[in-house]
Amino acid sequence: MLASQDGDAAAHRVLLERLSRHLRAYYKGKLARMGRGATEAEDLVQEAVLAIHIQRHTYDPAEPLTPWVHAIARYKLIDYLRRNRASVTDVPIDEAGEVIANDDHLSAESSFDLRRLLKHLPEKMQCAIEAVKLDGLSVAEAAQRCRISESGVKVNIHRGLKALAALIAQRTQT
């Protein structure tokens, strides 16, 4: 976590991968008890991973990491359930079987298509995220492709990811 706060990309990837496994177990456990599917759990895993990434500056190194992650995971779960309050009561009974049927570890996909979601963002954010995050260009190359300054790319990625998180939150509203 400390390394990823300092901008170590490899450490960041390892961190997110490890945390995503814990988050998946956490959400699957919680949602299964409410009779919900693995796709929803995966939606939540991704919301939480995105939140951990965007909010990584709020982690205080003097504090243990687990409560911080747990607080984010719990917040996202409560937020999700609140958004879907209406549907909590009308989950069909036969879904209990579906939960088990869909429960193949790790292979679950969430219901979002990143590229399609990106289309809803302003052009500059779209371009910056696509270039750096999806096509793997450096910030300088992305700046050239999107015709904005390097700091502009960084700002647009940051804002874009936040907007994306909001979009994902909106999508999970049924």
Place this chain on the structure above:
Amino acid sequence: MRTDELISALSASVEPINRRRVNRSVGIALVVGMAVAIGVSFLALGARTDLTTPRPLIFLLLKIAFAFGTTGAAAVYLARLARPGGERRVSPGLAALPFVAILLLAGVSLGQAPSSHWDRMVMGDQWLECLISIPIIAVVPFAVVIWAVRQAAPTNLVRTGAFSGLVAGGVSAMAYALHCTDDSLPFVALWYGGTIVLCTLAGALLGPRLLRW
């Protein structure tokens, strides 16, 4: 979208972040809020002009000390509340300490005065102005504090909202004290304390709406 795709996208280029950003935003909000509150108080109400003798000066300092104690404790807790899970490290009891202190002082001062003076000591000359001014002056500081907290990720929105209101109310009371000429402890306890509590309640109500992320 698969989660590992999302993870590789997110770790494609990782910016180093500033760990002090949360504390810094809250600090900036505090300073800006204070400047605006004092400015509004000076421009709209004017500073008190009777500071030539020691008694008003002592009361001014006392009011400011009360408001400052409230704001300071609340701001420290707010910086913790702004982080996920920060509510574990906050004890609302400590934040209430300045209120307990001023209530005790007010009680003592009422006890020493004859009961025929109580009415005047509690109501002062301008209780209505105080009741209206402090919440109004608090609006801009509250907005700035909310902006600062939104830079972070609070997970207990009601409590974070309440502490934002408490900070804004404290800042506003500090600014209003520069104008207010009602110098009695019961007045300060009731009308300053009361309006700050009012701001806190308003913050708790607004928190869940304004702070979602």
